Amino acid sequence: xxxxxxxxxxxxxxxxxxxxxxxxxxxxxxxxxxxxxxxxxxxxxxxxxxxxxxxxxxxxxxxxxxxxxxxxxxxxxxxxxxxxxxxxxxxxxxxxxxxxxxxxxxxxxx
Amino acid sequence: xxxxxxxxxxxxxxxxxxxxxxxxxxxxxxxxxxxxxxxxxxxxxxxxxxxxxxxxxxxxxxxxxxxxxxxxxxxxxxxxxxxxxxxxxxxxxxxxxxxxxxxxxxxxxxxxxxxxxxxxxxxxxxxxxxxxxxxxxxxxxxxxxxxxxxxxxx
Numbered sequence: 663x664x665x666x667x668x669x670x671x672x673x674x675x676x677x678x679x680x681x682x683x684x685x686x687x688x689x690x691x692x693x694x695x696x697x698x699x700x701x702x703x704x705x706x707x708x709x710x711x712x713x714x715x716x717x718x719x720x721x722x723x724x725x726x727x728x729x730x731x732x733x734x735x736x737x738x739x740x741x742x743x744x745x746x747x748x749x750x751x752x753x754x755x756x757x758x759x760x761x762x763x764x765x766x767x768x769x770x771x772x
Numbered sequence: 773x774x775x776x777x778x779x780x781x782x783x784x785x786x787x788x789x790x791x792x793x794x795x796x797x798x799x800x801x802x803x804x805x806x807x808x809x810x811x812x813x814x815x816x817x818x819x820x821x822x823x824x825x826x827x828x829x830x831x832x833x834x835x836x837x838x839x840x841x842x843x844x845x846x847x848x849x850x851x852x853x854x855x856x857x858x859x860x861x862x863x864x865x866x867x868x869x870x871x872x873x874x875x876x877x878x879x880x881x882x883x884x885x886x887x888x889x890x891x892x893x894x895x896x897x898x899x900x901x902x903x904x905x906x907x908x909x910x911x912x913x914x915x916x917x918x919x920x921x922x923x924x925x926x
Binding site: 714 | 795796798799817820823824827828831876877879882883884885886888889891892895896
């Protein structure tokens with residue numbers, strides 16, 4: 663898994679490429695919670711290049727979502743591939759997260 | 773005991789591995805399984821499903837079963853044919869009651885960061901059952917969809 667961050671308008675975009683599996687959870691947690699601790703609370707997770715996600719990684723995103731929201735911000739998901747979209751639907755986490763078709767749209771709603 | 777899991781006499785031999793309770797130990801058997809699945813003609817969606825269930829089962833065994841105790845092992849057993857894959861994962865923990873796990877898809881549980889593993893396994897595999905103590909999970913994925921009738925233990 664590879665994580666890259668960038669700025670999109672007023673949002674911090676965290677792009678996750680590859681597999682968000684159990685071995686990647688620690689790095690994922692560090693990326694999201696580290697950003698929040700650094701004061702970034704308007705977060706977008708770019709899933710366009712994420713080919714796998716496990717329940718532990720979903721838990722990291724939920725924790726980050728709650729922390730960001732608790733500080734007046736948000737965590738939005740952008741462009742999940744079909745299989746990840748199905749995971750979000752199966753877990754009903756598409757009812758928790760706002761899911762956008764791309765990063766630009768996610769940032770435009772900020 | 774194996775309610776819901778079909779007989780497997782027509783499949784090739786089992787592969788059995790004893791894994792340390794170490795999350796890093798999942799990678800090699802996972803790669804082996806995915807390679808074998810591809811060789812047997814399982815498509816990408818099916819490999820994604822098995823990978824998800826495989827990882828969730830092993831993580832559950834190590835984290836919740838063995839409580840990350842390095843003195844405890846996880847026994848992984850699987851066999852793969854062009855028709856199906858059957859996977860069994862057993863830990864050395866105290867077991868649990870799978871029916872006692874809260875439904876993570878309920879509105880009141882959506883914000884919980886954990887507790888989705890078993891639900892995902894059930895959703896992505898065709899047949900799933902647990903040993904009476906809950907210390908072993910058995911799961912099956914069919915390449916051509918779920919069998920109807922015959923071959924199911926009662």
